Amino acid sequence: MPDTPHRPHPAAPLTEQPHSLAAPLTPAAPHPAEAGHAPAATHTATRRHVVQGLGTGAAALALGSVATAPAAQAATNPPAHPASPTQTDTPRFFSPAEFALLSAACERIFPADAQGPGAIALGVPHFIDGQMDTPWGRGELWYMQGPHRPDAPANLGYQLPYSPQQIYKVGLAGVIAWVQQTHQAAFETLAPEVQDSILTALEQNATQFDALPAATFFEQLRSDTIEGAFADPLHGGNRHMAGWLMMGFPGARGDYMDWVDRYDTPYPYGPVSIAGETADHG
């Protein structure tokens, strides 16, 4: 087999794409000046106010339920925004009873408060509902083959036979029955302090639903609630980027060339989403 000496290629500039000559030197990042949407800033306070006013779990739930959602939406959303198509949707994966519990539990994990909107206003329950019908929800991104060793040490990771869909089905059915038994009521009708004590019990693994430890269900719910609050609105949560506004995250801007060394100067621009929605800091 022949050999040739090392030498740099005299070739013309190459880019990964065979047909384009130059690498894109300027990003296509939307600039605030190009923002096509009306600023949402002035509405943040309104939204906070409305959501905060809902003192009980039942009312908080109502905000996300089919019957009252349009009214809640009118009150909480800036008129400049088109209604999110998923906002009034009935859940596709969860039954009404499951969705009622899910919504109330998400709202306690991520409550509306002085920091900003809670899980329901952010669309988190719908986000979770939507995620069930994805490869992840179906368990296609996890190794699901047996044998399963649920009693393996926790530090060796998840060992249950359940996909995310099954974690929710088993977990929600389990919590509904357990709360009915212990409180003779549906979770979503209980006072927030009582809901919190139930969630704390789940977090501390006070019971088990089939082979599903309560704590595993709680951790899945907590993790998905956070994802729904902060994922791009494209996935159905983080409505109007209110999660990002709270965190101070500029979203999919992806260009800080001019800001990287302006130390200790507040970043001035609000977030932008993948779909191009913009919002200003409240």
Add this chain to the structure above:
Amino acid sequence: MAEKTLPPVDVVVVGSGWAGSIMAKEMCEAGLSVVMLERGKRRSTARDGAYPSSLDELEGAVRYKLFQNPAQTTVTVRNRSDQEAVPYRRLAAFLPGAGVGGAGLHWTGVHFRAPPQDLRLRSHIIERYGRKFIPEGMNLQDYGVTYTELEPFFDKAEKVFGTSGEAYTVNGKPTGKGNVFAPDRSDDFPLPPLKDVYTAHLFRHAATEAGYHPYAMPAANASQPYTNPYGAQMGPCNFCGYCSDYACYMYAKASPNVNIMPALRRHETFTLRSNAHVLKVLLDSTGKKATGVVYQDAEGNHITQPAGLVILAAFQFHNVHLMLLSGIGKAYDPASNTGTVGRNFTYQNITNSTVWMPPTRNTDQFIGSAGGVAIDDFNSDNFDHGPLGFIGGSPLWVNQAGVKPIAGAKAATPGAPRWGSAWKKAAIDTYRHSFTINAQGSNMAYRDVYLDLDPTWRTSYGQPMLRMTFDWKDNDIRMNRYVISQLANVVKALGAQDAHYGMREPGKPFDVRDYQTTHLCGGAVMGDDPKTSALNRYLQSWDVPNVFVVGANAFPQGMGYNPTGLVAALAYWSAHHIRTQWLKGNGGPLVAL
């Protein structure tokens, strides 16, 4: 399922990451016909790094769009030999790549050379501290190659990657900048360092005040537009903050896809086949010669690709897995301490500390790149280990690749509530006003930490899974705790309001649920002695001399730095010797037994 045998080629390369792309390019330059087999999909920056759709934290960093899907193949893990290992069912601790470009498409780009003493760590430790300094059960070894020998290949890799950084000395001449502990270089970095983000700037000043020696981290993120020696173009990094886990829409982060593939595709003798999962290397009846590989295509057909030379570049543990499945070399047996394949499996010993600045200071963690500021005062053997009684070290750095809000909100604030209003407030405050300092430490090799085949679980291809037996050991726990104790001086100088020091806790086992790094090392290491290394100093199998195994599997122990700079240099070093010696010889061993 059909079986088919293809016409033979000169070289088959398994894997299309950095290691595979470098080897394929070099073999094509040598005029050889090369087939590259990649189990994953075709990927490109234009599609997988498109703006703005790729800036999606859920898809990129939570659902792991660009990573290996454990449903197809994964490993089993246990801490000790007397336990049953169980499958790594959900990705978390480490994130192997899959698809064209491998993990090189979505790595971050921190790009180091190895410290010279790390390449001959056993000899160095014995010279400085004596043989007794090496604890019982630690397999401390030399690489069998020196920094001086590798220097031209470190240099070549930096030029191909378009690496940004600041030299300390070039040909012995100080530049007045850079890392005082860095070895001498034959040339400067191809590009000046990236700018410090705010948190790195704070760290730089505090570290200086504490009496340490901060430097700009070398990063394969172009600080300016750049054309590499292959003619591949890079745009400038804009600190987009989506560096780790994502493809770079600016074409600023070096990747095999941007920096090598365009030139590779120009070679008429090059063929890339994606969705081609290599099942094993085929050996002839002597077991001393590889005849090619067999792979499974997307339709489930088993295809034999005959080749004169087989290069495994499937990533550290996949390389070891393929060697075990193929019977290349003798499997390691910890009980008898014989065999080499699976021996000296190591990881990276990282812990993260959080620093909270006063609420008037926004830390802007969403800005980021692979750059940052580090100190090496406690890395490698840059400090006297004599009174400390452990081997190894750890750089300390602010390497802010961009923190997105899901990760930010999930980051646990120790002692704080985990949900509800109080948590929400803490999560938001932490995101806005804190930052992370990493201690990314070395991990030594131990007799009872190794890789072998699992007796119970199988991959979706019906093959036994690879089994990891891994735990943190006393030497490495003490190293980490010592280095973290030194961090307090920096934190004091930062004017921080609060700090949480993340450190290894004695008795707390390796936990697969927390992301650490994907810097897995060893398992088929290089060296001078076939009893303790699977590969010779040219990455050639001692046992099957037409098989070369390229990747971090070759590291005898884990170093404090990120691995890819050394992986790339070793690939160029190996390729150089294949081209200048092996191809001219009779196909036998480059190092006589």
